[in-house]
Amino acid sequence: MPLTGHSKAEIADQPDMLEEENLLFRKIIDSIHEAVYVVHKDGKITLYNRESERMENLDRKEVLGKTEKEAFFQPYYFADEVTKKVFNTGKPILEQPYWYYLTNGRKTNMIYSAFPFFYRGEVTSVYVIFRNMNQMSDFIANTMELQKKFTKETNYYRKDALYLLDDIVGKSVQMKKIVREARQIAPRQSPVLIFGKTGTGKELFAQGIHNASLFAKGPFIGINCAAIPETLLESMLFGTVKGAFTGATDVPGLFEQAEDGTIFLDEINSMPLSLQAKLLRVLQEKKVRRLGGSVPIPVNCRVISATNVDPTQAVQEQTIRSDLYFRLATITINIPPLVERQEDIKVLTMHFIEKFNLEFDLFVHDLSNELLYAFEKYAWPGNVRELENFVESAMNFIQREDTILELDHLPEYFRERLESNKDCAHPATHTGTLQSILAETEKNLIKQYLAQNRNNITKTAQDLGISRQNLYYKIKTLGLDNK
Template identity: 40%
Template sequence: MEKESYCYSTILNTINEGVILSNPKGYITFYNKQIQKFEGLDAANVVGRHMTEVYNITEEVSEHLSILKTKKPIIDRYQKFLTADNRELYSIGSSYPIYKNGEIIALFTVCRNLTKIQELLNKTMQVQEKALGNTYIEDMGNNTRFQLGDIVTNSSVMLEVLEKARKAALVNAPVLVWGETGTGKELFVQGIHNENPLTRKEPFIAVNCAAIPESLLESLLFGTTKGSFTGSVETAGLFEQAHKGTLYLDEINSMPLNLQAKLLRAVQEKKYRKLGGKEELPVKCRIISSTNLDPLHCVAKEMLRKDLYYRLSVLVLEIPPLAKRKEDIPLLMNHFINTFSAKYGKRVSRISFDLVDAFCNYPWSGNVRELEHVIESAITMINEEGILLPEHFPPSLRHKWENPLPPPIKTSANGLLEILDYTEKETIRKALEECNWNVSMSARRLKIGRQNLQYRMKKNNIRPPVIIT
């Protein structure tokens, strides 16, 4: 028995989780090494003492001791508390009773240190309060960077979405925005926030529901009350921080279903309770959510509660992928070239039509975000002449542009004509590029008249390079 006890102690002191064991009266009998490191206490000063002596709590608010009354374990409860030396710590813990012959003979809690995750999250929120990231766009003073007028588009489908967004901005009903990753959903959401005269001066608070653990997300959204669990302190949730502004729930379909139920109540009743609190607080903010999948597909696959979907989708905006608005690609190229040229102090004088054509024919599975990153990468590689060339772009794109193959030859009477047309077009294009698109010089090299060359350029739809403005 002594050997088994030693083995159990060794195992519990080796695992990454903190473990604390007490008898039914609340006196601590085991305190492993991980929880010692986590809380900064020495086992010699903890073992044998009552829980209320070690922690600044009473038996009524101690989760560990509460299971003596409830007879039920507490699973994955998020905790924020102060140590003996007033360090603020965060953990997720579960407490269990140990039964023997139908009686509780011990209580134990297993917890995991979330302090580093929470600190990172706090830093992210602090950065968000000042600006939302990119240094080349200034914060507007309410945690946003964009307005609807910043959306670069000339396509009819996007102009229609923009018009719907402007109408949605004028009312405070919930909005659900959906579109593929990289289409610019948050840009629209921020634009709606800034278009509304009632919200533009209020905070814009965004949270990615897929990036935060479930146990942390609930307390982050609703906040916590002092004494709601062992050593907990009062914290303001995102509902409270958003005040009369906008709370943006990105990837709402990634939120756990049980938490979706709590969110549904808050949206429906316009009231919520802090974690562990009894007082009902009013929901003052506007809620805008988004998904990267068709929300009806999310409902069908039980990723999104149907009742919550109906509450959040009073207004729905579908952002089309870049592949469905290819006419915007040259505009976006020009926009990002100007933006990143200014950011990196680079000069771009021109970009060939071939490159624009290649961009327009590329599928852009990552949408506008992929295009933006590709342009930024190329700008950092550009030469002193300021000419944007295929070699400045990532290999994944270049192989589609280099050494183009002629179109397949049809086995018909027109086969030779197709070959001749293709050869003429490529010969003229090559001569123009070698002569820096000087028509007179190119005509002399080809040994034809200037007007003849201009006619053939028009016939073959050969256009001069796009000059970056």
């Protein structure tokens, strides 16, 4: 079957095309690192790639054209447990563990997925993809090495923490109070937990506290706990020793790299509970054990963590362990969303105008009342980050002679968002508790963006200024998952 779409006329005019594409297809299949084989509906194996040969120590000549039970050593249950089931149900079986013994007696641990192939409405083949667990360990080890190299190169060109508390822009009473409190607690060594919606500037505060602390001369190491798989996150935080798994080398974790500095754990509520237990031990003992190691290594760094959901709510919902919460939240800083501090909207807008004046070589010195009014009526689900995005977009459409940023400078898509969302900022007609009003407003806003984006999760999460994982969580908790 050709890899790309060609009409029958094209294939007839170019008789070598099908052969060339089939050769290319097989070349690609032989080049990947996963083991792949295909079983036809007559029970015969029709494809068996290079990685399958290497993994099972079999030659494809011994396998192709035979049934699974004929080709593989006895006893062999995979055909009955998996292949026949996919043929009968027409449904895939995804990411399942499986182990068996090779002909040389070696036990092999795998993760497999099996998929039906439909042709003219009928399941004519089943293809199975295997990943060797040892290969996954190699991948983690290689990623750790690359991460270490990347960290070195990045830190060579720029300072770890770029921002000071003086860089935080805001004239509202809330922001002045928070900055004052951050400046007061910065010289202490106590852990700090920062709570704020996505885009409010949690890392800005973390860097500012670091630079105002006794740890300022040390490194600032930040990591987003929601962006990294659990197995890799543990290795990155605590490090590895040679021999911990296949391909593992002696690599210091981020706690060791943050020695005499600050480690910033963003979206701590997304860290798996099993890993939270290990983190708690590190915080209590001020010692870390590398993955596969037995020797505790003393660590001396300040811990600043952040969450984009209410930490007490996260404890109630058991996404943060209560004992870890009390360890991390010795000091808590709550950054209010932009919609709750409207006095900051104009000053932030002017700050971003000055920033992009320098970047784009422009001379804008103010914004129109119409634009300011639209900004003040908007709910800003993406907070300060979304406001910066709006201003940067508008500044791209400024003419060199323009000195006032106008509503018309915004692309139509952004103007529509301002118009459709402006009433969400002031739910004057709602009744009920503050928590119920906020939940209903959030629910309506997510419904609106989902409808606007035709239920595209990635686009909706971007528009709201939150992660895909957080959006999925909100859809479920707000009862939108069945709509």
